[in-house]
Each structure stands twice: as structure tokens, then as C-alpha cells.
Amino acid sequence: MAHPAELPTVRLTSNRFWGGDFHFSIFTVRHTPESHPFQYCRNFWKIIYVLSGCGAEVIDGVGYALRPDTLFVIHPDDVTRFELAGDSEIEICNILFLPELIAFGAPFLADYPDFMRIFDPARKPEVGREQRERLYIQKADQSIAALVRAMLREFNQAQANYRSVIRLQLLELLCRIARQSDRKIRRSRGRAVAEQAADFLREHHSEPFEPAALAARFGVSRQYLHRVFSRTYGMSLGDALRDCRLTAAYRQLLEHPERTVSEVCYGCGFNDLSYFYRLFRARYGCAPGRLRG
Structure with a gap:
């Protein structure tokens, strides 16, 4: 041919x-x-x-x-x-x-x-x-x-x-x-909005989170943002943000031994140390301090 x-x-x-x-x-x-x-x-x-x-x-x-x-x-x-x-x-x-x-x-x-x-x-x-x-x-x-x-x-x-x-x-x-x-x-537009929101959460996980402000950033309603994000990723915005913060905390605990657990906790966006401990243990099976041996 x-x-x-x-x-x-x-x-x-x-x-x-x-x-x-x-x-x-x-x-x-x-x-x-x-x-x-x-x-x-x-x-x-x-x-x-x-x-x-x-x-x-x-x-x-x-x-x-x-x-x-x-x-x-x-x-x-x-x-x-x-x-x-x-x-x-x-x-x-x-x-x-x-x-x-x-x-x-x-x-x-x-x-x-x-x-x-x-x-x-x-x-x-x-x-x-x-x-x-x-x-x-x-x-x-x-x-x-x-x-x-x-x-x-x-x-x-x-x-x-x-x-x-x-x-x-x-x-x-x-x-x-x-x-x-x-x-x-x-659906395609909704997926694009959800992907942009996910990128924003990964890049700004340590900052205070306000769903209405995030929705306004993309020119959509809060309800629409929640709906398309859940449909795309199978989880809520709040759950996704916690995942981003936990992943960042895990990495920082390993890469920055000079930082205390409290510094890592608050630096990754958590505002309650005991809550951070519970989430970390549930996710990784050990306390944050034990991760460093």
C-alpha cells in the first residue's frame, strides 16, 4: 500500500x-x-x-x-x-x-x-x-x-x-x-477538572484547604467539583488530600531525619498530632517515629 x-x-x-x-x-x-x-x-x-x-x-x-x-x-x-x-x-x-x-x-x-x-x-x-x-x-x-x-x-x-x-x-x-x-x-470536561484538582492537592497539600475556593479556581460549583472528583478517583477530595499529606509525611520522615515528627506533621498540612499518628499507623502499620528505626 x-x-x-x-x-x-x-x-x-x-x-x-x-x-x-x-x-x-x-x-x-x-x-x-x-x-x-x-x-x-x-x-x-x-x-x-x-x-x-x-x-x-x-x-x-x-x-x-x-x-x-x-x-x-x-x-x-x-x-x-x-x-x-x-x-x-x-x-x-x-x-x-x-x-x-x-x-x-x-x-x-x-x-x-x-x-x-x-x-x-x-x-x-x-x-x-x-x-x-x-x-x-x-x-x-x-x-x-x-x-x-x-x-x-x-x-x-x-x-x-x-x-x-x-x-x-x-x-x-x-x-x-x-x-x-x-x-x-x-464527562471529559469533568475528568479534566478532577485531574487539575488532584494536581493542585499534590502541589499544595501543606496549605489550608477550602473546597469552595478550589471549585472557584476552576470556575465550577463546589457540588460539581465533589461529584466529578469522586467519579474520577473513587474517593472524596478530603480523602485524596489526606493521602497526599500522608505520602508527603512518609517521604519526609525518611529523607529528613533532622526533622521531628511534629515538624513533619504540621509541615505536611496536618493540624492535630494525635490525629496524624492515628492516620499514619492505619496507613503504614507503625507509628511515624518507628519508621526511622
């Missing part, structure tokens, strides 16, 4: 996939390492949903893992290609459409403006890393998986009024993608 930089870029046009005024198509395709010696861009939107197999979708030079139930919304100007290892195969359901197909539903999508504004062609230069993450769902939930399969059946059977049904299904699909994407972004 040619080096990615040497692959020709082919621009796919919508008239290859549909004719007339119904700007939509859905079909399954199986890819192998030799299937496509090109990279592609297009003049329509594309949603890929992985039915089976594993690989990667490379979008504008950045690779994203693909596995069953992975879903990706691809911008028309994105330059894409598949990467598959060895003799592996991957089966994809492709959903192709133009935004005009769902223009009637714009008022119903107001709850997710950050997601839906990507369908404005003038905003392509603004599709950054976070926006790209909104378009990538590593494992779609069951409601999305069921809806994709229902759309495939509806399109293939082409019963009366199937176009109207497809338009409604596509609108629902985008709503469900936006909903799951929004949950993912919130």
Missing part, C-alpha cells in the same frame, strides 16, 4: 449515490486493506457505523479507532481513509445525506447548538479537536444501534412514505448522537 502522503484524493459527489430530490442513501460495505487505494473527500455528509471488525478511520491525518458500534459523523471536506491491519476486514453501514433533508427539524435541535452548528458549511474552519470529539462516539448506545438498523430496513424496503419516515429517523438519529456526544463531552 502506498504511503498516506502519496495516496491520491478522490472527491466523491452525491450523484454517484442518489438522484432526484431525495438527498439520502444508506448501505453496508465491507472493507479490506486493498479495498481503497485512495483517500476521499465528498460534497455530502456521511455517518459511518461499524457493524463488525476493527480498524481505524484517518481523518485529516488523525487516526480514530473503529470497532463494533463505533459511530462517526464526517464533514464533507474531511479527507478520510481506512487503515486495516493484515488481512482484517471491517463492515460499515454508511449513511449519506445533505443537511437540507433535515432542515425542517432545526427548531427541535436547539438543545444541542454546539453539535448542530457543525452542519453550517461556513463553520468548517472552526471544527477543532473538541468539536471533532463531538462527532466521534467510540461505542454508540443501543438506541442508536437499533435506529441505524431500522433506517437500513426502511430504505431497502422502500414502502409507502418511506422518505418521510427516513427524514424523521435521520432527525432522531442526529438527536441521539448529539445527546450521547454531549454526555461524553461533559
Whole structure:
């Protein structure tokens, strides 16, 4: 296979996939390492949903893992290609459409403006890393998986009024993608806040601790900070701070024999010597003074 930089870029046009005024198509395709010696861009939107197999979708030079139930919304100007290892195969359901197909539903999508504004062609230069993450769902939930399969059946059977049904299904699909994407972004932001809080505790463990001030430092509420920290680390902020202080005390007792136990205790942020003794013994199985032999 040619080096990615040497692959020709082919621009796919919508008239290859549909004719007339119904700007939509859905079909399954199986890819192998030799299937496509090109990279592609297009003049329509594309949603890929992985039915089976594993690989990667490379979008504008950045690779994203693909596995069953992975879903990706691809911008028309994105330059894409598949990467598959060895003799592996991957089966994809492709959903192709133009935004005009769902223009009637714009008022119903107001709850997710950050997601839906990507369908404005003038905003392509603004599709950054976070926006790209909104378009990538590593494992779609069951409601999305069921809806994709229902759309495939509806399109293939082409019963009366199937176009109207497809338009409604596509609108629902985008709503469900936006909903799951929004949950993912919130979790990602929460994890980032929790990690910053953990770094702060490690660096400032010896200082007085005020949860409200720490929350204000990151621009979130105290309740939100407690919730995301507990979800990320499985412990409270207070427990994490005690761990940081105990770890620092253990290290100082070994590295600074000239310091008394009291100096280490108060220097690491504890304000009660007997409390420090109890915590230290529970954590390390001996009194602080015994650590030095």
C-alpha cells in the first residue's frame, strides 16, 4: 500500500449515490486493506457505523479507532481513509445525506447548538479537536444501534412514505448522537477538572484547604467539583488530600531525619498530632517515629 502522503484524493459527489430530490442513501460495505487505494473527500455528509471488525478511520491525518458500534459523523471536506491491519476486514453501514433533508427539524435541535452548528458549511474552519470529539462516539448506545438498523430496513424496503419516515429517523438519529456526544463531552470536561484538582492537592497539600475556593479556581460549583472528583478517583477530595499529606509525611520522615515528627506533621498540612499518628499507623502499620528505626 502506498504511503498516506502519496495516496491520491478522490472527491466523491452525491450523484454517484442518489438522484432526484431525495438527498439520502444508506448501505453496508465491507472493507479490506486493498479495498481503497485512495483517500476521499465528498460534497455530502456521511455517518459511518461499524457493524463488525476493527480498524481505524484517518481523518485529516488523525487516526480514530473503529470497532463494533463505533459511530462517526464526517464533514464533507474531511479527507478520510481506512487503515486495516493484515488481512482484517471491517463492515460499515454508511449513511449519506445533505443537511437540507433535515432542515425542517432545526427548531427541535436547539438543545444541542454546539453539535448542530457543525452542519453550517461556513463553520468548517472552526471544527477543532473538541468539536471533532463531538462527532466521534467510540461505542454508540443501543438506541442508536437499533435506529441505524431500522433506517437500513426502511430504505431497502422502500414502502409507502418511506422518505418521510427516513427524514424523521435521520432527525432522531442526529438527536441521539448529539445527546450521547454531549454526555461524553461533559464527562471529559469533568475528568479534566478532577485531574487539575488532584494536581493542585499534590502541589499544595501543606496549605489550608477550602473546597469552595478550589471549585472557584476552576470556575465550577463546589457540588460539581465533589461529584466529578469522586467519579474520577473513587474517593472524596478530603480523602485524596489526606493521602497526599500522608505520602508527603512518609517521604519526609525518611529523607529528613533532622526533622521531628511534629515538624513533619504540621509541615505536611496536618493540624492535630494525635490525629496524624492515628492516620499514619492505619496507613503504614507503625507509628511515624518507628519508621526511622
